[in-house]
Amino acid sequence: MIRRTIPHIALGSLVLASGLFAISAPGQSFTQTPVTTKQLKPVSRVAQSTNTAAIEQSVFNQINQYRASKGLKALTRNSSIDTQARIHSQNMASGKVPFGHQGFSERIKATKISYSGAAENVAYNKGYSDPATQAVQGWLKSSGHLQNIQGNYNLTGIGVATNSKGEVYFTQIFLKSR
Numbered sequence: 001m002i003r004r005t006i007p008h009i010a011l012g013s014l015v016l017a018s019g020l021f022a023i024s025a026p027g028q029s030f031t032q033t034p035v036t037t038k039q040l041k042p043v044s045r046v047a048q049s050t051n052t053a054a055i056e057q058s059v060f061n062q063i064n065q066y067r068a069s070k071g072l073k074a075l076t077r078n079s080s081i082d083t084q085a086r087i088h089s090q091n092m093a094s095g096k097v098p099f100g101h102q103g104f105s106e107r108i109k110a111t112k113i114s115y116s117g118a119a120e121n122v123a124y125n126k127g128y129s130d131p132a133t134q135a136v137q138g139w140l141k142s143s144g145h146l147q148n149i150q151g152n153y154n155l156t157g158i159g160v161a162t163n164s165k166g167e168v169y170f171t172q173i174f175l176k177s178r
Contacts, residue, residue: 052160055132056082056132056158056159058133059132059158060075060077062136063156067149070150075154075174076156077158078113078156078157078175080110080111081111081155081156081175082158083157084107084111084157084159085157085172085173086171088107089160089161089169090169092122092161092169093124093167093169094161099122099169100122101122104118107120111157113175114177114178115175116176117151117153117176118173118175119151119153119174120148120171120172120174121139121149121170121174122169122172123170125167125168126168128168132160135170151174152176153174153175153176154175154177155174155177156173156175157175158171159171159172
């Protein structure tokens with residue numbers, strides 16, 4: 001008996017916006033890197049999971065594993081920062097705001113955390129069995145995102161949202177509390 005199997009393959013893609021960082025200054029002005037978009041070459045992958053809490057936890061674990069491998073202190077996850085990251089990811093996924101860092105300073109202020117430095121990484125992807133790893137690996141290969149991941153921060157928040165197109169949006173905010 002000959003069996004034919006037809007693999008179920010979805011086209012995957014990953015998009016990153018350059019890492020954004022800001023440092024509080026007198027008058028709460030911000031310095032930021034320019035925002036650009038980088039499209040990585042699509043590859044074949046199986047369909048992704050949409051369990052956003054598990055994806056957020058996976059991003060958190062992978063970022064802290066990377067930091068540990070470089071001798072850096074682990075980040076502590078903060079629910080107030082998580083909330084702001086989730087809202088931003090949900091807004092990008094729904095199209096309420098464009099993909100990128102629009103409203104970054106407002107998100108940071110909304111955490112109500114006194115800080116001396118802040119940064120943000122965003123990404124979205126589609127068609128991966130492990131969307132968290134795709135996002136983290138993309139960030140690690142991008143100098144601006146890597147700078148944020150390796151930065152002198154102690155708090156983080158992660159928000160993941162999906163939409164009806166199967167796109168998974170990621171926001172990770174980094175803070176150095178005072």
